[in-house]
Amino acid sequence: MLKNKLGIQSEIELARVEERLSKLKAKKLFESGMLDSLEAGSFESLRVIHKELFGEIYEFAGEIRGVNISKGGFRFAPITYLKEALFKIQSMPQGSFEEIVEKYVEMNVAHPFREGNGRSMRIWLNLVFKKELGKVVDWSKISREDYLLAMERSVVKDLELKILLKEALSEECESGEVFMRGIDASYAYEGYCVYKTEELED
Structure with a gap:
């Protein structure tokens, strides 16, 4: 299991604590207006989001990973080329729906962090959609199975993936x-x- 700042030794307990703390942080990011102050589409904005969500739990929050990782047999970008890849992704255009999704796919392949990508x-992604299109993805309209298959x-x-995301766009x-x-x-x-974000309080 991942080494954490809280000294938790149980994977089950760590998952519960991580969910609660990071969902609470996500809620604060939105309610404080901090999200809107970030530069949409930059790696720095993604780094800040990651650090805000997981900074209380992991030392590596907001830090580019120093290990190679894979999931379901797929290897994400090797660390040798990761920084170069992130620079190129950040420079990708994001003026249309198609360009935004393509940028998102490339960032997923890069998978810059150890956990929580x-x-x-x-x-x-929603920060980019909001700035460029005045819309956001309502993730509740996309099932887990459909999303994971489309991402794979x-x-x-x-x-x-483009069809799924387009059908779930909201102007709210x-x-x-x-x-x-x-x-x-x-x-x-x-x-x-385990937890509902709207019900979480400090």
Whole structure:
């Protein structure tokens, strides 16, 4: 299991604490307006989001990973080329729906952090959509199975992912309900579904 700042030795306990603390941080990011102050589409904005979500739990929060990682037999960008890849991704255009999704797919392949990439990147993606299109993805409209399959296939062909995301776009960019409902769905993709974001308090 991952070494953590809290000294937790149980994977089950760590998962519960991580879910609660990071969902609470996500809620604060939205309600404080901090998200809107970040530069949409930059790696720095993704780094800040990651650090805010997981900084209380992991030393590596907001730090580019120093190890190679894989998932389900797929190897993410090797650390030898990771910084170069992130620079190129940041420079990718994001003026249209198609360009934004393509940028998101490339960032997913890069997977810059040791843990918590997906949850951070979905917040980051909505920041780009909000700035460029005046819309956000309502993640609650996309099932876990459909999302994971589309992401797995997006490395070869991203059409399925584009269809899913386009159908889930919402114009309710400032809605706290849409944001928190989306956080719960986003976390459920990764198996975190104990807490409801809207009910969390310090």
